Amino acid sequence: MARIAISAAETSGDLIGSALVEALKAQDSSLQIEGLCGVKMQYAGCDKRWDMSLVNVMGFTEVLKKLPALLKLRKAIIQHFSTHKPDVFIGIDAPDFNFVIERKLKKQGIKTLHFISPSVWAWRQSRLKKIKKSSDLVLCLFPFEVDFYKRHNQRAVFVGHPLAEKLTPRRAHIASQEILLMPGSRTGEVKRLLPELLAAAAIMAKNTPSLAFHLALANDDLLAWATNLVGNQSVAISVGQAHIHMQRADLVLVASGTAALELALVGVPMVVVYKLSPLSYFIASRLIKSPYISLPNVIANKSLVPELIQDEANADNIATQALKILKSDQTELVTAFNQIHQSLKLNAAQESAKLIIDFINE
Template sequence: MKIALSAAETSGDLIASSLVVALKLNEPNCMIDGLAGDKMIKAGCHRLWHMNEVNVMGLSEVLRKLPSILKLRKRISKHYLANKPDVFIGVDSPDFNFKLERILKKNGIKTIHLISPSIWAWRSNRIKKIKQSTDLILCLFPFEVDFYRMHNQKAIFVGHPLAETLKPRKDYQSNNNVLLMPGSRESEIKSLLPELLKAAKLMKDENPDLIFNISLANNQQLDWVTKSIDGIEIGVSVGDAHAKISNSDLVIVASGTAALEVGLLAVPMVVVYKLSYISYQIASRLLHTSEVSLPNKILGSNIVPELIQENANGKNISDHAMKLLESDNTKLIRELGRIHKLLKLQSSTKSVDAIIDFVNEK
C-alpha cells in the first residue's frame, strides 16, 4: 500500500506523526512518503519535501514566500500524478492541501483530509470546494460529522489524538500558580500579551500570593515577550505547556487548540482572543456559532468565560480570572472532564481503520 501524506505546519506534523506510527503497526509493509516535518520523519515517513518549505506565519511572510509555496504545490501534484499512491492524505493546512487534493481527485486518486477546517463556525460556503477536493473527511470532533452529513459529504469522527496523551489531572493541590498562554502566532501574541500583563498586575495587586508564568509554543517571539515583561515578576518558558497547565490553578489562554489542551486536562480557564479591527469586522460577519472556544463548542454551552475583541482587556480578564480563583470549581472541573470522555476514541487506530477500509473500497 502506497500512502502519500502532506503536512504543511507544526500541528499537522504532530498529528500526522501519530498516524504514521499507527499505519506502520497495522500495515508494516506500507510505503509512506510526502511533505513531512521532523516528527513525521522520525516516525517513519519518507520525506520528499520538508514542511519548512511551506510552514510560515504572518501575512507578510506568506506573501513573500507565496511564489515558492505555489511552485512546491505544483511539484507535489506533478509527482503524485506520475507516481500514483493508493491514497493521498492532506493533514490540516486546508488552504494548501485542498487544492492539491482537488487536482489529484480529478485524476482518479483517492483523497482523504484529516482535521476538518472550522467550516461549522464560519465560511460554510467552503463545503463546495471541500466536496470537490476530498472523498473522505476524518473529523476530530463529533459535531463536525453532523455538519458534513447535512451536505452529503462522507465524514467519520475518529476522536482527537490529544485525548490519547492528555487526561484530567487528579489529586491537584492549589499552589496559586496562574498560567498565561498568549497563542503561537506573532499577531496573537502581540495583541493579547499586553492585556494579559495588565490583568496579571491587577490580579497581583488583589492577591500578592499569586505566581504568574507564561508558556510559549515556540521561541520565535521569545525576545519580544521577554522585553515586554521587563520589570514584572513572571516566569517565561517554551514548549512545556502541558506540564505548566497541569501545575496551575487557572489558565488564561488564547482561543484555539491550546484551549482544548487546557480542557482535556480539566483545568479552569478564561479564553481570550483579539483580531485586528478589519479582520474582526470580516470574521464576525462570517461567524455562525454562539460558542467560539473549543471547550464550549464541544460541551454545547458557555462553560468557560470567552472574552473576545474589546472584551479581552486587562480589567475584564482580571475580573473573570479572580472570580474563578475565588470560586469552588468542582462542577466546572467535572464538566471539563467530559471533553476527554467525548474525544478519547484511540484516534490514530480509528483513523488507520478508516483509511484502510477506504483504500480497499471498490
C-alpha cells in the same frame, strides 16, 4: 501492495502524520507510503519525496514571498501522483495547499481523504463546496464536525483527537495560588493580549496578595519585549514550559486556540481571551457562524468557560472573571472537562489507520 500518497505541509501536520504513518505500518507493514513530509513522518516510515520545509511558512507576507515556489511544488506533487497513481491520497491539514492537490487527483479517479477538518463549521462555510469537490472522505477530530458534514451530504468520520491521548486529566489538584498567563504564540496576538493580561494580574494581586503569577511564552521571539513589559511586576517568565505550569496552576488566562483545549483536557479552569486587529475583527465577526470561540465551549455546546472578545478582553473584565472563578467551586467544571477528554479519546491514529485501509479496499 497498497500505495499511499500523503502531504503534510506544516509542523503540526508532521506530528499528527507521524502517528498515522506508524499506525498504518503497524496494521500493514507492506504499505508503501510516500509524499511531502517532515522528519517525524520520515522516521515513522514515510518515504520523503519532498521536504516539508519547502512549504512550512506562516504569515501573509511570508506566503507571498514563497508563493512561486509553493505553486511549483504543488504542481510537481500533482504531476507525480498523476503518473504514479496511489490507491489513496491523504492531505493532512493545510487545506489551502492540500485541497487543490486532492481536487486534481480526485478528477482522475484517485481516492482522496482529508485528515483534520478545517473549521468550516465556524467560519467561511463557503469552503464546503471546495471540500466536497476535493475530498471523498474527511476524518474529523471532533464529533460535532461530523454532524455538520452529514447535514451537507459530505462523507465524514469522527476519529478522536490526538491531544486526548497525550494529555491526562489531573487528579486531586491541590491549590497552588499560581495563575498562569498564556498569551498565545503569534507575535501580533501576544502583543495585543499580554499588556491586558499583565494589567489584569496587577488588579488580581492587589485583591489577593497571596497569588503568584507566571507567564508562559511559546518561544523566545518576544522574550526581551515581554521581559521589558513585565518590568518590576512580580511575574515569573518561562519559555516552552506551558505544559509543566498548567499542571499546577489554579487558573489560566489564555488566548483562544488549541491551548484552551489542552487546558480542558488537563482539567484546568480558565478565562479565554481573544483579540484581533480592528480590521481583522471586522471581517472575522461577519464570517464566524459559531456562538462560541473557545473549543471547550464549542465541544460542550454551552458556556463552560468565560470568553472575553475584542473590546471586552480588557484588564478589568479579565480580573473580574478570574477572581470570580478562584472564589467559587469548580468541581462541576472539572467534571465537564473530564467528559470532553473521554469523548475525544478514541486512539485517533489507530482508528484513522483502520478507516484508511478499509477505504482503500472498498
